[in-house]
Amino acid sequence: MLLCAxxxxxxxxxxxxxxxxSLAKRFSFNAQPLTASQAQxxxxxxFFAALDKDCIDFLPWLEQIAGAKLTNTLSIGKSVxxxxxxxxxxxxxxxxxxxxxxxxxxxxxxxxxxxIRVSLTDxxxxxxxxxxxxxxxxxxxxxxxxxxxxxxxxxLSDMHSTIFWDENEFSMIRCSAVHKETVKQKAWIEKEFSLxxxxxxxxxxxxxxxPAQENFMYAYTLVGSRAWETSRGISLIPFADxxxxxxxxxxxxxxxxxxxxxxxxxxxxxSPGCQEVLIRYGEFSNxxxxxxxxxxxxxxxxxxxxxxxxxxxxxPLRNMKLGLLQTHYTRSVKDINIFHSxxxxxxxxxxxSATGKGIPQSLLAFCTSSLLYRSSRSRELEAHKIILAHxxxxxVDHSVCIKELGxxxxxxxxxxxxxxxxxxxxxxxxxxxxxxxxAEWLIHYCTNLFSAP
Numbered sequence: 001m002l003l004c005a006x007x008x009x010x011x012x013x014x015x016x017x018x019x020x021x022s023l024a025k026r027f028s029f030n031a032q033p034l035t036a037s038q039a040q041x042x043x044x045x046x047f048f049a050a051l052d053k054d055c056i057d058f059l060p061w062l063e064q065i066a067g068a069k070l071t072n073t074l075s076i077g078k079s080v081x082x083x084x085x086x087x088x089x090x091x092x093x094x095x096x097x098x099x100x101x102x103x104x105x106x107x108x109x110x111x112x113x114x115x116i117r118v119s120l121t122d123x124x125x126x127x128x129x130x131x132x133x134x135x136x137x138x139x140x141x142x143x144x145x146x147x148x149x150x151x152x153x154x155x156l157s158d159m160h161s162t163i164f165w166d167e168n169e170f171s172m173i174r175c176s177a178v179h180k181e182t183v184k185q186k187a188w189i190e191k192e193f194s195l196x197x198x199x200x201x202x203x204x205x206x207x208x209x210x211p212a213q214e215n216f217m218y219a220y221t222l223v224g225s226r227a228w229e230t231s232r233g234i235s236l237i238p239f240a241d242x243x244x245x246x247x248x249x250x251x252x253x254x255x256x257x258x259x260x261x262x263x264x265x266x267x268x269x270x271s272p273g274c275q276e277v278l279i280r281y282g283e284f285s286n287x288x289x290x291x292x293x294x295x296x297x298x299x300x301x302x303x304x305x306x307x308x309x310x311x312x313x314x315x316p317l318r319n320m321k322l323g324l325l326q327t328h329y330t331r332s333v334k335d336i337n338i339f340h341s342x343x344x345x346x347x348x349x350x351x352x353s354a355t356g357k358g359i360p361q362s363l364l365a366f367c368t369s370s371l372l373y374r375s376s377r378s379r380e381l382e383a384h385k386i387i388l389a390h391x392x393x394x395x396v397d398h399s400v401c402i403k404e405l406g407x408x409x410x411x412x413x414x415x416x417x418x419x420x421x422x423x424x425x426x427x428x429x430x431x432x433x434x435x436x437x438x439a440e441w442l443i444h445y446c447t448n449l450f451s452a453p
Contacts, residue, residue: 055084058076059239062105062239068100073090073091075087085276087276089272091270095265098264100261101238101239101261107137107236108236109126109129109234110232113203120196124195126233127234131192131196135216135219156214156218161292161293163189165420174401189220221294223236228255245280246278246280251266253279281293285430286426287427296427300430304347305431305438306345306346307345307390350433350434351438384442384446388442391438391439391442405424
């Protein structure tokens with residue numbers, strides 16, 4: 001049985017690009033079409049340029065662990081942004097199975113010492129448990145059987161999840177719900193670290209004498225951005241996690257329980273050379289990608305905005321509103337890669353047209369409940385106006401943030417800040433696009449409702 005294995009939670013700043021155009025220019029001859037021999041030279045040089053020479057021995061090592069051949073068509077290379085990526089080494093056709101990684105070549109929380117697993121029990125989530133194991137393996141250095149994999153993971157300096165942003169960087173996204181979610185995420189990680197640290201102190205006092213919270217946060221983010229859900233909780237899948245994200249790709253990691261492996265099937269044709277093979281981590285907004293993975297997309301069709309509607313304690317209809325919220329609320333599943341939500345939070349997605357689907361019914365019901373003593377039509381109109389006022393306020397906040405981002409001095413900016421500023425801009429522009437589409441829909445709806453006989 002094949003099951004979809006969604007990417008878990010919480011990195012490298014990446015977008016779909018190839019080296020083809022620049023190399024094609026380098027090897028073009030008088031702007032004429034390439035001959036067969038010239039094309040061979042072009043593909044050789046383009047493929048060689050993309051290869052990651054530090055990983056030539058990685059796949060043979062992993063196949064030895066697995067006791068099986070993992071792929072005949074993929075090679076490890078470097079994306080144009082410097083992160084590791086997988087490239088087609090042979091012709092790949094849509095529908096081809098391009099990668100199979102057996103369960104025995106995957107890293108799961110089951111490898112934790114039994115005493116530590118018992119100590120953590122349900123107090124620590126799957127990500128925290130796997131992060132604890134990863135800390136142990138990192139601390140073991142070359143003595144770890146997973147060292148060839150761990151040594152090729154991104155360094156802390158390469159990670160751009162908002163939990164690593166300093167105060168000035170963090171202020172760039174203060175208008176977005178990501179700001180508040182980041183604070184919650186850090187608090188959760190700190191809580192789990194205290195439990196993991198205590199378990200280490202009791203059962204591994206010599207192996208890890210003074211576990212640092214920063215190291216746990218680093219391990220936690222590595223797991224959150226690279227692991228997939230499996231029948232065993234979550235798993236780090238070496239080699240597969242070198243594949244970068246394309247939000248429009250139909251390729252995903254599937255779990256085959258019958259054959260005890262994870263596999264990937266190509267959704268399109270790939271030519272050998274410098275063409276990067278991509279998969280989809282999930283249908284995630286830039287808010288989720290930024291917090292959980294540490295990158296954003298210039299235009300993300302899955303962008304959305306979290307809107308929070310507060311209920312004052314002295315509101316006479318507080319109990320009724322709470323009941324409505326709980327009725328319409330979909331609880332988030334722990335340790336699954338989704339943007340967190342709570343009872344008083346609503347998700348607004350981009351409205352493609354004035355006649356398209358607009359405001360969530362749960363949000364409309366929430367606002368309408370405040371207007372019980374008015375006529376049905378009057379309540380509906382006023383509820384939409386309440387939502388519109390709230391959205392307009394968010395539009396102003398986002399516009400101010402964008403203006404501040406544009407007014408900053410770029411001359412002496414570090415590379416890290418440049419990357420994070422770009423991420424902040426893409427996040428806020430995407431959310432602003434969603435908010436404006438919702439506002440236009442509301443204005444159109446209210447106008448028609450008001451003018452109706």
